[in-house]
Amino acid sequence: MKPRIFVTRPLPAAALNLLASRCEVAVHPADMALKPAQLAEACREVEGLLVVGVRVNEEVLGQAGKLRVVANCGVGYDNIDVDACTRRKIVVTNTPGVLTDATADLAFALLLAVARRVVEADKFVREGRWQRWEFGMMWGAEVHHQTLALYGFGRIGQAMARRGQGCSMRILYHSRRRADESIERQFAAQYVDRETLLRESDFLSLHVPLTPETHHLIGAHELSLMKPTAFLINTARGKVVDEEALVAALKSKTIAGAGLDVFEHEPHLHPELEKLDNVVLLPHVGSATGETRLKMAMLAAENLLAALDGRQPPNVVNPEVYG
Numbered sequence: 001m002k003p004r005i006f007v008t009r010p011l012p013a014a015a016l017n018l019l020a021s022r023c024e025v026a027v028h029p030a031d032m033a034l035k036p037a038q039l040a041e042a043c044r045e046v047e048g049l050l051v052v053g054v055r056v057n058e059e060v061l062g063q064a065g066k067l068r069v070v071a072n073c074g075v076g077y078d079n080i081d082v083d084a085c086t087r088r089k090i091v092v093t094n095t096p097g098v099l100t101d102a103t104a105d106l107a108f109a110l111l112l113a114v115a116r117r118v119v120e121a122d123k124f125v126r127e128g129r130w131q132r133w134e135f136g137m138m139w140g141a142e143v144h145h146q147t148l149a150l151y152g153f154g155r156i157g158q159a160m161a162r163r164g165q166g167c168s169m170r171i172l173y174h175s176r177r178r179a180d181e182s183i184e185r186q187f188a189a190q191y192v193d194r195e196t197l198l199r200e201s202d203f204l205s206l207h208v209p210l211t212p213e214t215h216h217l218i219g220a221h222e223l224s225l226m227k228p229t230a231f232l233i234n235t236a237r238g239k240v241v242d243e244e245a246l247v248a249a250l251k252s253k254t255i256a257g258a259g260l261d262v263f264e265h266e267p268h269l270h271p272e273l274e275k276l277d278n279v280v281l282l283p284h285v286g287s288a289t290g291e292t293r294l295k296m297a298m299l300a301a302e303n304l305l306a307a308l309d310g311r312q313p314p315n316v317v318n319p320e321v322y323g
Contacts, residue, residue: 110259
C-alpha cells in the first residue's frame with residue numbers, strides 16, 4: 001500500500017508526478033497558507049508532509065499520529081517546530097543550495113535598486129514628472145569600490161560576496177564561525193567583529209537564519225553604529241530586524257536607505273514603510289524564478305521519498321532522529 005502524503009500548496013507538475021509515482025498524494029489546491037487547525041485536520045492519516053510557507057507546530061503534530069517526515073520546500077525552517085518533530089522521531093528536511101544564486105541575485109538587485117534610486121526614478125517617469133534632463137536629478141550612491149558587509153557567510157552570503165567582487169567591492173563579513181582561510185582568499189573577504197562590520201559597511205546585507213539568537217539582530221543600537229550613508233539589505237528573515245527601529249532610522253536618516261524582501265510581520269508592513277522613498281520593498285521573492293522553484297520542489301520531494309524509504313535524506317535538519 002502506498003504511503004499517504006499531503007502537499008500544502010500546488011507545486012510544479014514534475015514534483016507532484018514524482019511523488020505520485022510512489023505515494024498517494026493529496027494537494028491543497030490554493031496557493032495560500034493553511035491555518036494550523038486546517039493543516040492538522042489534513043494530516044491525521046498521512047505519513048509524509050511537504051510544506052511550503054506554512055507553520056507546523058504542536059497543534060498540527062498532535063493530530064498527525066502517523067507522520068514520519070516533514071519536507072520543507074525552502075532553506076529556512078523556522079516555520080517548523082523541529083524540537084517537537086525530533087521528540088516524535090519525525091524527520092525534518094529542507095532545500096539548501098538550489099536557491100543560493102537566485103536569492104543572491106535578488107539581494108544584489110535590491111542593493112543596486114536602493115543605491116541608484118531605481119524604483120523612485122521609475123515612479124518619477126511613470127507619473128509624468130520628468131520634463132527635462134537635469135544635471136542634479138536623481139543622484140544616487142555609488143556601488144563600485146564600496147564596502148559590502150555580509151552578516152552571515154554561508155552559501156548565500158558567499159554568493160553575494162562573489163557578486164560584490166564583480167563590482168570591485170571591499171568584502172567584510174561576520175559570522176558565528178569564521179570561514180576557512182581558503183574561502184576567505186577565494187572571495188577576498190575579511191573577517192571582522194560585529195561592531196567593525198556595522199561601522200565600516202556601505203551596504204550591510206543580512207544572510208543569517210532566524211533563531212532565538214538572531215531575533216532583532218539589527219535594532220536601534222546597531223543601526224546607530226552604521227554610517228548615515230549606509231544601506232541595509234535584508235533577504236534573510238523579517239524578524240532579524242527590529243522593524244520599528246528601522247523605520248525610525250530611515251525617517252531620521254540615521255542610515256541612507258534599505259532594500260527589503262522580508263518583513264517582521266509578513267505579509268503586513270509597518271504602516272510607515274510604504275510612505276518612505278528611501279526603501280525598496282519586495283514581497284518575499286528571493287527564490288522566485290521558475291528554474292529555482294522547480295529545483296526546490298524536486299529536492300523537497302526527493303527528501304520526502306528518501307525518508308519514507310527509510311534512508312537518511314541528504315538535507316536532513318535533525319539527523320539525531322537516526323541515532
